[in-house]
Amino acid sequence: MVVVGIDLGGTQIKGGLVDEEKGIIKKMSNPTEVEKGNDRIVENIVKVIKALSNDTKIDAIGIGSPGSIDRDKGIIRFSPNFPNWRDFELTRLIKEKTKLDVFVENDANAFALGEWYFGKAKGLKDFIALTLGTGIGSGVVCNNTFLTGKDGLAPELGHIVVVPNGPICGCGNRGCVEATSSAKYIAKEAQNLLDRYPDSLVLKLAGSKEKIESKHVFQAYEKNDPLATIVANFSIDALARAIGAYVHAFNPEKIIIGGGLSRAGDALFIPLREMTKKYVMSSFVGTYTIEQSSLVEDAGILGAASAALYAEEKNF
Ligand SMILES: [Zn+2]
Numbered sequence: 001m002v003v004v005g006i007d008l009g010g011t012q013i014k015g016g017l018v019d020e021e022k023g024i025i026k027k028m029s030n031p032t033e034v035e036k037g038n039d040r041i042v043e044n045i046v047k048v049i050k051a052l053s054n055d056t057k058i059d060a061i062g063i064g065s066p067g068s069i070d071r072d073k074g075i076i077r078f079s080p081n082f083p084n085w086r087d088f089e090l091t092r093l094i095k096e097k098t099k100l101d102v103f104v105e106n107d108a109n110a111f112a113l114g115e116w117y118f119g120k121a122k123g124l125k126d127f128i129a130l131t132l133g134t135g136i137g138s139g140v141v142c143n144n145t146f147l148t149g150k151d152g153l154a155p156e157l158g159h160i161v162v163v164p165n166g167p168i169c170g171c172g173n174r175g176c177v178e179a180t181s182s183a184k185y186i187a188k189e190a191q192n193l194l195d196r197y198p199d200s201l202v203l204k205l206a207g208s209k210e211k212i213e214s215k216h217v218f219q220a221y222e223k224n225d226p227l228a229t230i231v232a233n234f235s236i237d238a239l240a241r242a243i244g245a246y247v248h249a250f251n252p253e254k255i256i257i258g259g260g261l262s263r264a265g266d267a268l269f270i271p272l273r274e275m276t277k278k279y280v281m282s283s284f285v286g287t288y289t290i291e292q293s294s295l296v297e298d299a300g301i302l303g304a305a306s307a308a309l310y311a312e313e314k315n316f
Helices: 038-053 090-098 107-118 177-181 183-193 201-206 214-222 226-250 260-264 266-279 296-313
Strands: 002-008 012-019 023-031 060-065 068-070 075-078 101-106 127-132 136-142 254-258 289-292
Touching (some): 002 038, 002 296, 023 038, 060 107, 060 296, 101 296, 107 127, 107 136, 107 254, 127 260, 177 183, 183 226, 214 266, 226 266, 260 266, 266 289
Parallel strands (some): 002 060, 127 254, 254 289
Antiparallel strands (some): 002 012, 012 023, 068 075
16 A cells, blocks of 8 residues: 655644555655645645655555644644644545545654654554653553554543652643653753852753753763753653553553654663563563654655555554
């Protein structure tokens, strides 16, 4: 099967022509132009699809987008990237213009499907995929089934509470793992602690307080910087606690982590693997691995394409 995968971002539409066997054949991107309104956004998506499919017969189109998505109806209920979209019938509009099957999936679920078709979860029956970025997104395959729940809202593994009365989360609760271990929290907490550690390497790496990002914290953490150590140990420990809970709930073979934070590499993964051991029952130790996603910058396109492949296979 050959499909087009569209990674729908707030500034860029990234698209790829994707072969089920060979992976990405061709890719391109186009500005989203959110400010020019819905018709223009749809037009820009269609432009990418047409340019990619040009002389190739394609089977379907998959779109990955952040936000709350009704995959069965092909509706975007709400997306942080598109403030004007409320119950926006994205797939119907694209279908009308392309006469092809169109599927839309939440970007975190799409990431998990991308790992299943093209990444480290290929051939696995039980795995968990996490995107660690500004927020924490998740997808779960358990016993060869892609879990979505009764209303299609699951899984939201980023909102497992790991620190009671901890930092406030975007969802309104306190102490969700998204609030303790996302890139956003790590950068903010490092900025907060700067008054106590004015000589921190984190500041030297970033250049100024405002420019501190999670990557600077991890670079300094590798050099045993005291501020970075406090922030990273807290965040990694909280994430380890969450992963321990996921391991107990789903007994996965792999936990695959992507997103911006995963690029910290060993600085994140080595302590994370160690700390997770503390939180799993002894019978689970050695049953799972925690791995860095290998899809990197193509994760969005491959995820979206996989949403189409999966939907076509399941005859949605
Ligand atoms: Zn939350």
